[in-house]
Amino acid sequence: MKKKIWVCIYLILLTLLTACGMEMPEEMDMSGHVLGHKTSHSSGTTSCADIKEGKTNAPVKKFHLTAKAGDLKLESGETIKNAWTFNGSSPGPEIRVQEGNRIIVTLENKDIRDGVTIHWHGVIVPCSQDGVAGVTQNAVKPGETFTYEFIAKHAGSFWYHSHQQSSIQARKGLIGRFIVEPKKKELDYNKDYAITLHSLGDYELINQTKQLYLSAKSKELVRLRIVNAKNTTQKLAVVGTSYQVISIDGNNIHGSTLIRNQLIPIGAGQRYDILFQIPENRQVKIVNVETNNTITIGDGSEGEKIKDLNKQPKFDFTQYGTPIKDKISLQSKFDKVHSLTLDWSWPNKFTINGEVMHHIPPIMVKKGHLIKLRLINKGGGTHPMHLHGHMFKVLTRNGKPLKSSIYLDTLPVSENEIYEIAFIADNPGLWMKHCHNLIHAQLGMSMMVNYEGITTPYRVGTKSGNLPD
Ligand SMILES: [Cu+2]
Incomplete structure (x- = not known):
């Protein structure tokens, strides 16, 4: 009952804040070029619209x-x-x-x-x-x-x-x-399932249900791909078996080991793939402790019951797996380093370096450059920061280097956390970098990473009706 009242208050506030949300400019060129200055056909520039698959x-x-x-x-x-x-x-x-x-x-x-x-x-x-x-x-x-x-x-x-x-x-x-x-299956599994956690109207769902059942026989190995399409981190408990986190955001984790009774915190927009074995004649249950929705996997009888799932320790990707040799490390020579301070200001602005979307200057990059970003969360809750068009490597959390080589496209940054991430600018274009709590993005926490010389014929704003959030 208490929870319901809070949800109501939250929804009313959200509606009010969104309704009187950011003022949207009439017309805006997200490539960062000056409006009215025709660059699309001038020499030395390429339009994003012309960058296609060969x-x-x-x-x-x-x-x-x-x-x-x-x-x-x-x-x-x-x-x-x-x-x-x-x-x-x-x-x-x-x-x-x-x-x-x-x-x-x-x-x-x-x-x-x-x-x-x-x-x-x-x-x-x-x-x-x-x-x-x-x-x-x-x-x-x-x-x-x-x-x-x-x-x-x-x-x-x-x-x-x-x-x-x-x-x-x-x-x-x-x-x-x-x-x-994968073309070549690196891991062995019998079942390959994928599910989506999302909200639709007032409903909290897994696919189109609250209680999902997936078939699997005793001893079978199951790969479960979990997509979090919600705006907030979802914590999942795996009951009745040990499991490995084999991939996050589509990137395999090298040296993943078996763990048990750890909550998996999946940030908004992220995907976690886990691998586990169905015990003999017993089911495995995966409980979203945020919503109490469950996935039951296995054809056997009901498995073990564990209380206080919420009290389990959280899986920590920064201390999991083993490193691989790749092109990015803390010792790399970075061509550009940017700090992005993520914050919130009364009544309804979610800001990057104190500004909202159309006032935040784009990060300009050149093809081949190695870019380091420092993400600093000063307030406004968790900010799952998503970068389009690239995968980035997570280098440090609160100054501490990661144990292994973790590549993501979305990184949930909790309040007071500081992450260093890095990516190779290898995909010329105009790319959004924004919070995947899409309410935060709509209220300003969104910016561009633009390659020099790339333009766009399209415009954001009330005139074109293009409102990416
Ligand atoms: Cu956010």
């Missing part, structure tokens, strides 16, 4: 996603009124492909008035395919289509969501999973 003879996989409004029936029989779905479900259809495939996805907007896009979260795509309204394309209006085309270069667990008014549209249901199976 021709190859990779096997082609085609998909069609229709964004539409309608009532959505949950597995419980309850109906969510006026949900927004891809092909009638939320999450939309799971797109499952093989590493190296050429992916062609036609997005059709049936009736979402303000337009939609698809951003391929965590997937390294060419600039024109990143799905950010007003940066890499215009929002796709009702009756229109847009076709995405890119090569799935990295195996791993990813997801997709609209990046037009993303704080509203993802929450209304415009999300889905994007799974790239």
